Amino acid sequence: MVGFSLSQQTVASVKRLITSFLQTLEKGLTRANQPIVRGFWHLRHPTLRGAAWACAGIPVLLVLYVLIQIPLTPSIGDIRKAKIEQPAQILSADGKLLTEFKPSNREWVKLKDISPNVVNALIATEDHRFYQHFGLDWRRTASAALHTFSGDRQGGSTITQQLARNLYPDEIGRAPTLTRKIKEAITAFKIEALYTKDEILETYLNTVPFLYNAYGIEMAARTYFDKSAGDLNVLESATLIGMLKGNSYYNPVLNPERALQRRNTVLAQMVKYGKLTPAASATLARRPLRIDFERQTEPPGPAPHFAQQLRKWLAAWADRNDYNMYSDGLVVRTTIDSRLQTMATQAVTLQGNQLQGLANSAWGTRAGCANGRDLLQTFLRETPDYRAAKDAGLTDDDAMKRVSADRDLVKSVCESKTRVQADFLAMDPRNGQIKAWVGSRDFSQDPFDHVQQARRQPGSTFKPFVYAAAFEDGAKPSDTFIDKPVEIPLAGGEVWRPSDEDEPSERAISLRDGLAYSRNRITAQLMETVGPNKVARLARAMGVRDSELDPVPSLALGTSPVTLKEMVSAYGTIANLGGYVEPVMVTRIEDRNGEVLADFEPASPKQELPAAAARTLVDVMRDVVSRGTGSSIRSRFGVRGDVAGKTGTTQGNADGWFILIQPQLVAGAWVGFNDSRVTLRSDYWGQGAHSALPIVGDFFQRAQRSKLVDSRVKFATDEEPGWFAERSGRLREWFQHLFAASPAKTEAPVVTRNSTRHAPAVATAPASAASAAAASSATAADVEPRALPPQPPLLQAPASAVAPANRAVDGEVHGNGEPALAPTPTPDDVLSPDAGGGAASSFPSGPASAPGSASP
Missing domain, CATH: 1.10.3810.10 (Biosynthetic peptidoglycan transglycosylase-like)
Known part of the structure; x- marks a missing residue:
């Protein structure tokens, strides 16, 4: 520290300047304010009495200062509240404690x-x-x-x-x-x-x-x-x-x-x-310090990811309404059903553990990703340890040798990258109430919420929005497109060429089969007809409202990343026959004495998709689970009743999806890895039908067995006939009874789920395989390689053979019987390649005798 001193002459000069300033100020104020002048004079010439008053004033000022501080300290009410602090209790819909917000x-x-x-x-x-x-x-x-x-x-x-x-x-x-x-x-x-x-x-x-x-x-x-x-x-x-x-x-x-x-x-x-x-x-x-240290973590509760999102929502609500969620004893009644939540957690854990064993074998995880050395080196280059080695001046090879020699680092990176992740969400489509929410396989290991926060490509689970837009424009499930090579020009001179696992068959494939068997080329042609902008707008209206949807042709195959919550919400709109209801987490908030502070009634559905189009879409999606890519829902898990759904798989099997809809419940699951560069390395297990579908199937199977989901409830897809149609039907029945067909001309109808269709003689046979990677300049498209069962021969039945109990809906005949599964057809039943109608630039309708294939 540098010191300095002032000379006596300098000090005297400073004193003279100060005295001169005070004298000048005193003269200037003499005429204006004599009391101020006297005050300055007393300051310059203090008396014994003045000093005593000054000393007495100090405690007075201190007391005044203390009194001023009293209102700035916590009130008596705040102190009472702190002593009886009661955190918010979060209850399930069936009255179980989910967690407390401490x-x-x-x-x-x-x-x-x-x-x-x-x-x-x-x-x-x-x-x-x-x-x-x-x-x-x-x-x-x-x-x-x-x-x-x-x-x-x-x-x-x-x-x-x-x-x-x-x-x-x-x-x-x-x-x-x-x-x-x-x-x-x-x-x-x-x-x-x-x-x-x-x-x-x-x-x-x-x-x-x-x-x-x-x-x-x-x-x-x-x-x-x-x-x-x-x-x-x-x-x-x-x-x-x-x-x-x-x-x-x-x-x-x-x-x-x-x-x-x-x-x-x-x-x-x-x-x-x-x-x-x-x-x-x-x-x-003299005794040593003996510590038995272990960090304490709050118990996650049965729905930790749901509670994580609810805490944010409740904090905002409490701030707006002047409540403290940590001390006011709030009781929050949520939409979660603790029984369904337990079933969902068990289903995710079971399937996740099985897939983890496959991933460990595929990647050689126990040996430090021995089966994926090239990708492992890429991961190691992204670690702070590698960057530190480079900053220290090492070459790329030397830095890689250093980090590769760290066995603990290699093991940690390998295990974290190859850890299978899965999420699940179930909601009631009628009121938007969320019934089960599982954000990851294990909250303690991965608290990241994949349901709400992770955006992944949905693959073929996005296709129903394309078909919904088509049905809204008047298309019929029996309309056909030719299974041919597709080339769609893109901006910048590039060309998108979507493909399937098999080569183009040049057959006419109906929209019903195109969705049931997840045909990429058919969906791409349909997208070209309805337009990407319409599909994007409709998907947003139906529930995909937070993620950005790029209105390009490849959107038809699910190339824009979305969240599972958005997809389940949008499928809820389908299950609600076109009525969108925003997902909700809370039904009521009470105080500690049971007084209701806020009631959250379900919002009225907003019709975002015309009911007629929604009914048609639900009926077509039934075929996905009765005979298409999601058929193991019934054959393996025995899910009963009126259900429909869609599988989804993205390029390289990076993402597996499945969403199932039922009138009372919509459930969806996603399976993959946090890093999309990592996959299960299996063309079989990587598909959504084998990775994500078992989670939903296991959940629905448990829910139906526990009577938490009523398998007898059906979608209201049969339109009530009008006055004219009803009387025409009666007249037709009278004529049928009067002129009954001869036995030789009467043929048994083909029975499908919830419907009895009488198929014409000429119809479309589906191609033998489904989606593979969309080889194009666009990003990953849906690819679902699978061996599809061949179609049985379709029988032509005259109009006179239609059962009187059936009613016409959208040009097809539907009955009300319980779905029946037909025996697996033989290869000899496949129609010839030239069966079916031709393609058209708009919505092509095949000839009256060829409306497309019916369910076996």
Whole structure:
């Protein structure tokens, strides 16, 4: 430090300047304000009386300052609320506790359940006159002030003052200022006036922090000694109380020597104030510091990802309505069904574990990704360790050798990258209530919520929006397109060439079969007809409202990333026959006494897709699970009743999807890896029909067996006939009865799910395989390689053979019978390649005798 001194001549010059300034100011104010002049004169010429008044004014000013601070401290109501703090309770729709929203990792215990050793150590060390003062220990405060003024800073806060600071850090502050000490003292007086000494001790010990997100003595005991607060012995109690002087400085995990020294200081204080004998203290002080450390985590509860999203929503609601979700005892009744949630979690865990075994074998995970060395090196180049090696001046080869030699790093990177992820969501399409939400396989290992936050390409699960747009424009399921090579020009001169696993058959394929067997070339031609902009607008209206949809032709095959929540919401619109209902998480909020604070009634459905188009789409999607790519829902999992759905798989099998709709419940699942460059490396297990479908199938199977989903409920896809149609039908029945067809001309109808269709003689046979990668300049398209069963021969039946009970809907004949599964057809049943109608640039309708294939 550089020092300097002023000469006497300089000091005298400064004094003359100041005197001259005051004299000039005094002369200028003489005419304006004589009292001010007199005040300046008294300041320059103080009298004994003036000095006495000045000294007397200092305490008055101090009192006034204290009075000003009182309104700035917590109110009596706030202090009462802190003592009876009640976190928000989150309940399921069936009344089960899902979780509590606590401000920290804390468990409140009564004072009688805390070891007396803790209380003795606390009072002896922090406030030995605790039972004699009323919030402020004047002797200790004065002593601390004298030591502080002399350069030896000491703390003089009582336990009550520390409690005030712990409970209200924002109102009181932590800066070492006079204002903070005054606020602290005022709040301490208020606390002492409201509560007994035991209540103050109990609150203090339950709110004091102990590092590692452990608040309160109970969590501290579990964290550092793996026992309850009631079982702490003298040494353990002294260790924890010793930390209160400085948690980090006396941390027994990182600074054991300091913690041991501080522990012995606490033992000495206990001897000083009669809480421990000198002999016992001497014996205990020689013992080592024994720590059994384990971080404590809050129990995740049965629906942790749902609770994670609900906490954000409730915090915003509480702020708007002036409630505290941590202390006001709110009771939040959610839409989650705890039974369905358990089933969903079990289904995700079971399938996830099975797929993880396949992934471990495919990648050689136990050997550090031995089967994927090239990609592993790419992953290692993305680690901080590699970047640090490069920053140190190493070449690429040397840096790679260094990180590759770190076995722990290689193992960690390999395991994290090849960990299979899965998510699941179920909601009631009628009111938007979310019934089950599983955001990952294990919340403790991967708290990232894939349902709400992860955006992945949906593949073929996006195709129903293309068909919905077509049906809205008047297309029929029997309309056909030729299975031929497709080339669609894109902006910039590129050409999109979607493909399927098999070569183009040049056959006419109906829209019904195109969706049932997930035909890329048929869907691409349909997209070209309806237009990408219309499909994007319709998908947004139906529920895909947060993700950006790129209105390009390849959107038909699901190239724009979306979330599972959006897709399930949009499929809910399909299940609700075109009526969109926004997903909801909460039905009601009550206070601690059961008084209703807010009711959240289901919103009225908004018709985003015409009901007629929605009915047609549901009927076509039934074929996906009755004979198409999702047929194992019935054959393997035995899901009964009126259900429909769609599978989805993206290029390289990076994403597997399946969504199933039922009138009461819509459920969807996604399976993949956090890094889309990693796949299951299996053309079979990578498909959505084999990765994601089993999760939904297992869930629905359990739900139906438990009677939580009624398998007897059906979609209202049969339109009620009008007056003219009803009378025409009666007239037709009379003619049929009068002129009954001969047995030779009567043929048995082909029975499908929920319908009886009489197929014409000439119809479309589906191609023998389904989707493969869309080889184009666009991003990944849906690819679902599979061996499809051949179609049975379609029989032509005259109009006179139609059963009287059937009603015409969209040009097809539907019955109300329970779906029946036909025997698997033989290869000889396949129609010749020239069967079916030709393609057209608009919605082509085949001849009256060839409306397309019917369900087997």
